[in-house]
Amino acid sequence: MEYFLELILGGLTRGSIYALIALGYTMVYGIIELINFAHGEIYMIGAFTALIFTSVLTLLGFNEIAVIVLASLAAVIYSSAYGYTVEKIAYKPLRHASRLSPLIGAIGMSIFLQNYVLLAQTSDFLPFPNLIPEFEFIKPYRHIISSAEIVILITTSTAMILLTFLIKFTRTGKAMRATAQDRNMAMLVGVNVNRVISITFVIGSALAALGGVLIASHVGQINFYIGFVAGIKAFTAAVLGGIGSIPGAVLGALVLGLTESFATGYVSSDYEDVFAFGLLVLILIFKPAGILGRVRHQKI
Amino acid sequence: MLRLRNINSFYGNIQVLKNVNIEISRGEIITLIGANGAGKTTTLMTISGLVPSRSGEITYMGKTIHNMRPDRIVSLGISQVPEGRKIFPYLTVLENLDMGAFLRTDKKNIKKDMEYIFDLFPILSQRKNQFGGTLSGGEQQMLAISRAIMARPTLLLLDEPSLGLAPLIVRQIFEIIKKINIENQTTVFLVEQNANLALKAAHRGYVMENGRITLSDSAENLLSNENVRKAYLGL
Ligand SMILES: Nc1ncnc2c1ncn2[C@@H]1O[C@H](COP(=O)(O)OP(=O)(O)O)[C@@H](O)[C@H]1O
Ligand SMILES: [Mg+2]
Numbered sequence: 001m002e003y004f005l006e007l008i009l010g011g012l013t014r015g016s017i018y019a020l021i022a023l024g025y026t027m028v029y030g031i032i033e034l035i036n037f038a039h040g041e042i043y044m045i046g047a048f049t050a051l052i053f054t055s056v057l058t059l060l061g062f063n064e065i066a067v068i069v070l071a072s073l074a075a076v077i078y079s080s081a082y083g084y085t086v087e088k089i090a091y092k093p094l095r096h097a098s099r100l101s102p103l104i105g106a107i108g109m110s111i112f113l114q115n116y117v118l119l120a121q122t123s124d125f126l127p128f129p130n131l132i133p134e135f136e137f138i139k140p141y142r143h144i145i146s147s148a149e150i151v152i153l154i155t156t157s158t159a160m161i162l163l164t165f166l167i168k169f170t171r172t173g174k175a176m177r178a179t180a181q182d183r184n185m186a187m188l189v190g191v192n193v194n195r196v197i198s199i200t201f202v203i204g205s206a207l208a209a210l211g212g213v214l215i216a217s218h219v220g221q222i223n224f225y226i227g228f229v230a231g232i233k234a235f236t237a238a239v240l241g242g243i244g245s246i247p248g249a250v251l252g253a254l255v256l257g258l259t260e261s262f263a264t265g266y267v268s269s270d271y272e273d274v275f276a277f278g279l280l281v282l283i284l285i286f287k288p289a290g291i292l293g294r295v296r297h298q299k300i
Numbered sequence: 301m302l303r304l305r306n307i308n309s310f311y312g313n314i315q316v317l318k319n320v321n322i323e324i325s326r327g328e329i330i331t332l333i334g335a336n337g338a339g340k341t342t343t344l345m346t347i348s349g350l351v352p353s354r355s356g357e358i359t360y361m362g363k364t365i366h367n368m369r370p371d372r373i374v375s376l377g378i379s380q381v382p383e384g385r386k387i388f389p390y391l392t393v394l395e396n397l398d399m400g401a402f403l404r405t406d407k408k409n410i411k412k413d414m415e416y417i418f419d420l421f422p423i424l425s426q427r428k429n430q431f432g433g434t435l436s437g438g439e440q441q442m443l444a445i446s447r448a449i450m451a452r453p454t455l456l457l458l459d460e461p462s463l464g465l466a467p468l469i470v471r472q473i474f475e476i477i478k479k480i481n482i483e484n485q486t487t488v489f490l491v492e493q494n495a496n497l498a499l500k501a502a503h504r505g506y507v508m509e510n511g512r513i514t515l516s517d518s519a520e521n522l523l524s525n526e527n528v529r530k531a532y533l534g535l
């Protein structure tokens with residue numbers, strides 16, 4: 001029973017990280033119908049930014065809490081700037097081109113960012129310090145859940161609640177939903193659509209960076225390639241839940257995380273991907289638009 | 301108030317509007333009639349800034365607007381009720397109305413205008429928490445007009461508001477259009493295929509054929525014009 005609980009909590013932790021990244025895919029897709037292949041790289045850049053800041057801040061003698069907060073903040077800001085810039089230089093000029101062009105642009109951007117970090121840093125795995133301290137109160141439950149997992153779960157759920165609030169109740173959120181539903185009509189009521197698209201990239205990137213910091217600290221090492229792997233998983237989660245749907249991305253990510261956790265726990269970690277992608281295929285056979293996806297009518 | 305001078309609009313390399321000249325004065329109801337595919341919708345989209353004109357000039361209250369961003373044009377007081385209504389399907393009726401007031405900051409008056417709308421169309425008040433996509437065609441048209449009114453426009457562009465609606469609802473909608481023209485001094489530019497209906501509501505009219513304005517006159521004269529009667533009134 002305890003083992004089962006451990007697997008559930010492990011799966012939810014994993015899933016909530018996937019969710020942070022999956023939200024960026026799904027929000028961007030919802031608004032401009034582009035699969036932003038460079039999104040995983042934004043996550044990776046977040047992790048590297050945090051690593052650099054952690055080292056510097058620790059050297060400067062900041063305490064643990066200050067280091068984790070400031071490094072996360074730096075990662076979020078830096079990655080957001082990257083996300084914003086990628087959209088402006090690689091996707092915006094192709095806004096009126098055929099759908100294939102921005103897709104190829106996205107793949108190009110992904111390759112470029114990977115290699116840029118490869119050159120600027122190294123191809124080796126770099127150790128990432130464990131930023132999350134061991135809580136005293138968690139000691140008796142250590143075999144079920146770790147402090148890191150608790151921090152991840154709390155941070156991700158807070159981020160998601162804030163995002164839900166933003167999308168549902170703020171003016172910006174309404175503009176985002178309107179733009180996703182009918183871009184031309186959004187313009188006709190006075191929405192500056194380019195601005196909404198930029199904001200979407202910034203929010204998606206910020207969430208991905210947060211995911212990058214949390215997972216890097218949890219796993220303990222990073223390299224230039226982690227964005228590709230995490231990106232594929234998060235993208236799978238977004239498709240699983242129904243790409244374009246925000247609750248869908250979260251649900252898909254949690255389902256994916258749990259599946260992997262159980263596959264690892266009861267079968268073997270070698271088979272975790274088999275189960276993950278098997279699940280994707282299975283769901284897409286029965287629900288081609290994903291769990292919560294709406295069937296989109298092709299826009300002309 | 302609004303003036304289009306030698307407007308030439310394109311979709312890619314296909315020219316749709318050819319040297320279009322239109323002039324609208326404050327307080328008027330002007331109609332643009334023409335067959336399907338004549339370029340009426342393109343004319344409205346050019347005014348709203350969604351379709352570019354390669355040459356010519358559009359001015360609104362003395363400002364040049366043909367190079368402006370669509371949201372800037374809305375902020376000058378030009379609202380459009382597009383063809384096919386274009387209700388945001390997964391926003392509620394209230395949220396759709398809110399979007400109409402997107403650029404306004406006078407919260408108190410927005411509330412008041414909302415009440416005004418619910419007086420005009422009580423059915424919308426009953427449906428206010430429903431998704432826009434679940435409304436009937438007539439209700440969607442009412443919502444589309446209401447959403448445009450929520451911007452407190454000085455110029456209202458309407459693209460075929462009668463399309464696909466039952467005669468009773470069409471009559472109701474035209475009454476409202478005349479009402480907001482008189483009560484709010486909103487200038488109305490009305491595009492219609494239903495020429496009879498449009499010319500009876502309007503002060504003046506333009507006739508468009510293949511992207512060109514071929515005729516412009518008072519609504520009265522157009523109604524009695526031989527060619528117009530043959531081509532558009534089916535008489
Ligand atoms: N998005 C578009 N792309 C290419 N051609 C278009 C587009 N929209 C309309 N057209 C063409 O422009 C012409 C005028 O269309 P439109 O302005 O919609 O006419 P109307 O509103 O008078 O029926 C038509 O020949 C139509 O096929
Ligand atoms: Mg039309």
